[in-house]
Amino acid sequence: MLSQFIFSGLALGSIYGLVALGFTVIYKATQVFNFAQGMLMVCGAYFAVTASIHLGLPFPLTIAFILVGAGILGIAIYFLLIKPLGGQALLPMIMITIALSIILRAVIELIYGGAPLTLRLPLPSGVFVLGDVRISQLHVTAAVVSWLCMLLFIVFFRRSRAGLLMRATADGYEAAVLSGIRVDRINAAAWAIGTMLAAIGGVFLCQLQLVSVELENIGLLALPAVVIGGLQSVPGAILGGLLVGLIEQLASGYISPKARDIFIYVPLLLILFIRPWGLFGQKELGRV
Amino acid sequence: MITTGKTRLRAVFIGTLLGLGACVADAMAFESPQDGVYTDRIDWGMTADMSGPASAAQAPWGHGFQTAIKAINEKGGVNGRKINVLTEDTRYDATVERVAYDKFVSQTPTLGTSGMGNSSAQTALVPLIKRNKLPVIGTYTTAKVAIDPPTPYFYGGFCGFKEMAQVGIGFFTDHLKLQSPKVALVHLDVASGKEYSSYVEAAVTARGGTVKSIPIKVVAADATPQVLEILAMKPDYVAIHGVPTTAILVIKAMKQYGIDVPAFAITYLGTPGVYENLGPDAGKNYYFVSCFSPASSDPKAAAEMAAAADKAGFGPLKDDINFVAGWVVGTTVAQAIAKVGAEPTREKLADMLNAGFTANTSGLSSELKYTAADHEGLHGLKPLNYDYSAKAFKSYGDYKDFDKYLK
Amino acid sequence: MMSPCNHESLLSVAGLSVSYGGKALVLSGIDLSVGKGEIVAILGANGAGKTTLIRAISGLLKLHGGAILAGQIKIGADDTTRLAPETIVRLGLGQVPEGRLVFKNLTVEENLDVGAAVLPREKGRRTMAAVYHLFPRLAERRTQLAGLMSGGEQQMLALGRALASSPRLILVDELSLGLAPLIVRDIYAQFKTIRSEFGTSMLIVEQNARLALDVSERAYVLERGEVVLSGLSADVATSARIHESYLGVQAEASHG
Ligand SMILES: Nc1ncnc2c1ncn2[C@@H]1O[C@H](COP(=O)(O)OP(=O)(O)OP(=O)(O)O)[C@@H](O)[C@H]1O
Numbered sequence: 001m002l003s004q005f006i007f008s009g010l011a012l013g014s015i016y017g018l019v020a021l022g023f024t025v026i027y028k029a030t031q032v033f034n035f036a037q038g039m040l041m042v043c044g045a046y047f048a049v050t051a052s053i054h055l056g057l058p059f060p061l062t063i064a065f066i067l068v069g070a071g072i073l074g075i076a077i078y079f080l081l082i083k084p085l086g087g088q089a090l091l092p093m094i095m096i097t098i099a100l101s102i103i104l105r106a107v108i109e110l111i112y113g114g115a116p117l118t119l120r121l122p123l124p125s126g127v128f129v130l131g132d133v134r135i136s137q138l139h140v141t142a143a144v145v146s147w148l149c150m151l152l153f154i155v156f157f158r159r160s161r162a163g164l165l166m167r168a169t170a171d172g173y174e175a176a177v178l179s180g181i182r183v184d185r186i187n188a189a190a191w192a193i194g195t196m197l198a199a200i201g202g203v204f205l206c207q208l209q210l211v212s213v214e215l216e217n218i219g220l221l222a223l224p225a226v227v228i229g230g231l232q233s234v235p236g237a238i239l240g241g242l243l244v245g246l247i248e249q250l251a252s253g254y255i256s257p258k259a260r261d262i263f264i265y266v267p268l269l270l271i272l273f274i275r276p277w278g279l280f281g282q283k284e285l286g287r288v
Numbered sequence: 289m290i291t292t293g294k295t296r297l298r299a300v301f302i303g304t305l306l307g308l309g310a311c312v313a314d315a316m317a318f319e320s321p322q323d324g325v326y327t328d329r330i331d332w333g334m335t336a337d338m339s340g341p342a343s344a345a346q347a348p349w350g351h352g353f354q355t356a357i358k359a360i361n362e363k364g365g366v367n368g369r370k371i372n373v374l375t376e377d378t379r380y381d382a383t384v385e386r387v388a389y390d391k392f393v394s395q396t397p398t399l400g401t402s403g404m405g406n407s408s409a410q411t412a413l414v415p416l417i418k419r420n421k422l423p424v425i426g427t428y429t430t431a432k433v434a435i436d437p438p439t440p441y442f443y444g445g446f447c448g449f450k451e452m453a454q455v456g457i458g459f460f461t462d463h464l465k466l467q468s469p470k471v472a473l474v475h476l477d478v479a480s481g482k483e484y485s486s487y488v489e490a491a492v493t494a495r496g497g498t499v500k501s502i503p504i505k506v507v508a509a510d511a512t513p514q515v516l517e518i519l520a521m522k523p524d525y526v527a528i529h530g531v532p533t534t535a536i537l538v539i540k541a542m543k544q545y546g547i548d549v550p551a552f553a554i555t556y557l558g559t560p561g562v563y564e565n566l567g568p569d570a571g572k573n574y575y576f577v578s579c580f581s582p583a584s585s586d587p588k589a590a591a592e593m594a595a596a597a598d599k600a601g602f603g604p605l606k607d608d609i610n611f612v613a614g615w616v617v618g619t620t621v622a623q624a625i626a627k628v629g630a631e632p633t634r635e636k637l638a639d640m641l642n643a644g645f646t647a648n649t650s651g652l653s654s655e656l657k658y659t660a661a662d663h664e665g666l667h668g669l670k671p672l673n674y675d676y677s678a679k680a681f682k683s684y685g686d687y688k689d690f691d692k693y694l695k
Numbered sequence: 696m697m698s699p700c701n702h703e704s705l706l707s708v709a710g711l712s713v714s715y716g717g718k719a720l721v722l723s724g725i726d727l728s729v730g731k732g733e734i735v736a737i738l739g740a741n742g743a744g745k746t747t748l749i750r751a752i753s754g755l756l757k758l759h760g761g762a763i764l765a766g767q768i769k770i771g772a773d774d775t776t777r778l779a780p781e782t783i784v785r786l787g788l789g790q791v792p793e794g795r796l797v798f799k800n801l802t803v804e805e806n807l808d809v810g811a812a813v814l815p816r817e818k819g820r821r822t823m824a825a826v827y828h829l830f831p832r833l834a835e836r837r838t839q840l841a842g843l844m845s846g847g848e849q850q851m852l853a854l855g856r857a858l859a860s861s862p863r864l865i866l867v868d869e870l871s872l873g874l875a876p877l878i879v880r881d882i883y884a885q886f887k888t889i890r891s892e893f894g895t896s897m898l899i900v901e902q903n904a905r906l907a908l909d910v911s912e913r914a915y916v917l918e919r920g921e922v923v924l925s926g927l928s929a930d931v932a933t934s935a936r937i938h939e940s941y942l943g944v945q946a947e948a949s950h951g
């Protein structure tokens with residue numbers, strides 16, 4: 001029973017971690033606390049619907065379509081919304097992202113209708129049986145792909161020149177500008193990556209259930225994940241996501257589904273009291 | 289606008305003259321604008337969540353209702369009048385529901401209204417429905433307070449939770465030849481879920497069985513914890529209350545954990561979408577109980593509806609029980625108006641229903657009958673599931689066969 | 696007063712007026728030039744407008760809510776008056792900003808990498824090697840997070856990062872601020888080397904007038920947004936005006 005909860009918790013947590021990582025990338029680059037992250041995730045599911053059902057693309061092209069679509073969406077959001085309205089205080093920016101999520105939801109409902117859709121992608125759907133433990137292949141696929149994406153991102157972030165410039169921009173805007181970094185491009189790239197990561201999470205969630213704007217509520221679990229893990233921390237987002245997935249399964253399993261919220265949000269409050277920079281975040285390096 | 293006493297007097301005078309003139313010209317043309325009845329048409333209200341969070345189920349219902357009325361109008365309407373449906377999209381918002389209801393009472397008066405698929409709005413509106421005397425006929429969901437005891441002017445139009453529990457439990461207990469059934473019930477942790485839970489418990493206890501009630505959230509990402517409880521309990525069968533996602537998560541997880549027992553869900557979850565999502569492997573053990581027949585389960589009974597749906601562009605919806613339910617309510621409303629006669633009013637409509645009225649739903653639903661003591665209308669249900677190879681819903685008998693389970 | 700006509704002009708500022716948020720002028724009608732291979736100092740009291748001038752040249756005014764109201768800035772032959780800072784950097788301008796804005800969560804090496812990122816890879820590697828050669832201390836601390844280094848080392852790093860882009864001209868704003876005199880002197884000692892090895896001209900803002908006048912060839916004195924005195928550093932140093940109102944006080948402070 002316990003191992004079963006841990007497996008499914010880790011699988012779901014990997015998806016949350018992926019969406020949360022997207023959130024952190026955006027937050028680090030542009031200091032925008034993005035309440036639309038759940039909706040960006042939903043957009044991924046609907047990109048999949050368009051590619052697979054409406055355009056009838058084969059699976060690999062469907063994946064490419066989702067990634068390109070998400071990337072363009074992220075870039076468009078940055079240039080149309082965040083950049084022109086940017087530089088404002090945290091609160092107006094939050095309002096902007098809330099408005100964004102409402103608009104995205106309405107646009108989706110206009111295009112696709114309000115009814116949930118069924119999408120069947122050729123992903124493994126069987127079960128692995130390991131002794132007592134039964135693991136859904138879709139869960140395993142979701143976890144493996146999520147981890148690959150996270151790994152890929154970390155390699156990009158830590159090892160590539162573009163990743164270096166992204167980290168520099170996140171570290172200090174003015175210093176970045178006067179070092180010649182084309183900050184707009186970096187920020188747009190951060191939004192593109194953040195949206196792509198969310199979209200991949202959305203594709204898996206809509207395979208676990210239906211394609212529906214209501215998936216947003218699940219995507220928004222990325223927010224407690226990043227706050228617990230540490231807003232600015234890449235590993236924090238991933239581990240925060242895993243933690244939320246585990247808490248969700250264990251609390252629902254051993255206590256009750258309602259208990260889930262308590263066990264997610266009480267630690268969140270505790271963290272805000274004791275370590276506001278999150279479990280894995282670091283206090284800002286002191287200015288000398 | 290400001291009118292002086294004199295001009296008002298003149299207006300009344302002229303109006304009376306015109307009215308007299310009209311009466312002389314055509315003594316048959318009855319009008320009662322405050323009831324939404326005009327010489328050539330009758331206004332009828334309809335509220336449904338056409339674009340909001342519950343639209344997945346309620347929009348098909350609305351389309352079914354509209355398609356039925358359209359078909360009737362094309363055949364000449366009712367007693368020489370066309371029925372004009374005034375649709376309000378309530379977006380599953382109780383306050384919008386209230387505003388729409390008020391509108392139908394007096395601003396743009398209608399003879400009656402249908403839909404009202406928001407049980408909390410219904411509960412809140414019960415006192416108003418009594419007072420305003422606007423017949424509400426054929427609701428998408430039926431709140432317990434509205435029909436028990438019967439609220440004057442309120443007439444339900446959907447299968448009741450109590451009957452769903454009784455027929456589902458009765459059928460599966462007999463079908464699996466169980467002496468004392470062990471039932472796992474997965475239900476939403478909301479009011480209707482608890483209500484359903486109590487009905488299931490009563491039905492199972494009556495059969496000498498045991499039931500374990502397992503709550504789940506509306507926005508669950510996964511049903512592993514619930515299904516592991518099912519696994520530990522080893523039930524004979526499973527009952528499901530929830531939204532389509534609930535059924536999908538539970539059935540898929542049951543498959544994952546190799547739980548090979550049948551499950552039956554409430555009527556609302558018996559949609560082609562859920563079966564399509566589950567696929568043949570997981571879906572073959574998934575049943576639902578319903579007081580409505582999807583078109584493919586009884587093509588003969590559904591012939592007229594299917595033709596009208598195809599014509600209206602809603603062909604793909606005819607296998608959706610929500611569409612069927614809307615159609616049934618639409619035809620019921622038309623029959624009720626017809627029965628009242630050439631001079632219908634709200635009052636007469638309600639009196640007629642209370643005197644006893646049975647709608648002809650041509651086999652698309654169980655018997656739909658209103659009396660002074662029973663405003664629920666539909667009682668009988670039957671179990672159904674989906675035959676993937678025939679691409680058709682399959683019912684396990686006639687509605688009447690399961691009346692024995694109703695208490 | 697001597698004119699800088701023996702130098703080919705690298706930076707020229709003509710009639711520059713600046714204000715923040717459309718309020719009173721912070722700079723009015725500034726004329727200034729830096730020749731190729733020259734080290735030029737800008738002196739002035741707190742609030743005189745030195746940093747504002749640096750921001751105007753590097754294109755950072757907008758970021759701070761300021762705007763150029765009149766005048767022209769040229770780097771080489773290019774009019775840079777309204778260009779974006781990242782474009783100006785690519786025209787060969789490096790900057791060591793006030794308050795040593797290093798990337799605190801990046802290592803020393805990564806900081807320099809960012810500086811060199813505007814160059815082709817091979818050239819970037821070469822300038823980084825030259826920076827390490829110039830400041831061996833940075834080479835020792837290659838993998839350390841910049842935020843954990845001492846103030847002097849951070850200032851060194853800021854200078855190194857500006858040099859890593861192999862600029863034609865660097866602007867240095869109050870390098871001495873908050874640093875021990877000894878380390879300040881160490882860094883200043885490298886200025887001439889920088890010029891000879893990197894071929895970089897320099898415009899240095901400094902409140903420690905004695906230090907600045909020592910290292911520079913020419914100097915401008917700003918007062919309330921206007922150039923009140925300019926000329927060869929030696930001449931400025933002997934100017935009575937500087938002695939009274941400025942040099943004396945500052946010299947005491949920095950040696951006190
Ligand atoms: N971002 C800003 N917005 C508005 N006013 C500003 C801004 N920055 C500087 N100022 C004002 O412009 C004037 C010149 O400031 P500046 O920073 O250029 O002086 P400074 O010579 O560099 O002084 P210090 O030696 O203290 O660094 C000051 O009066 C200052 O208050």
Ligand SMILES: [Mg+2]
Binds near residue numbers: 745746747
């Ligand atoms: Mg300054």
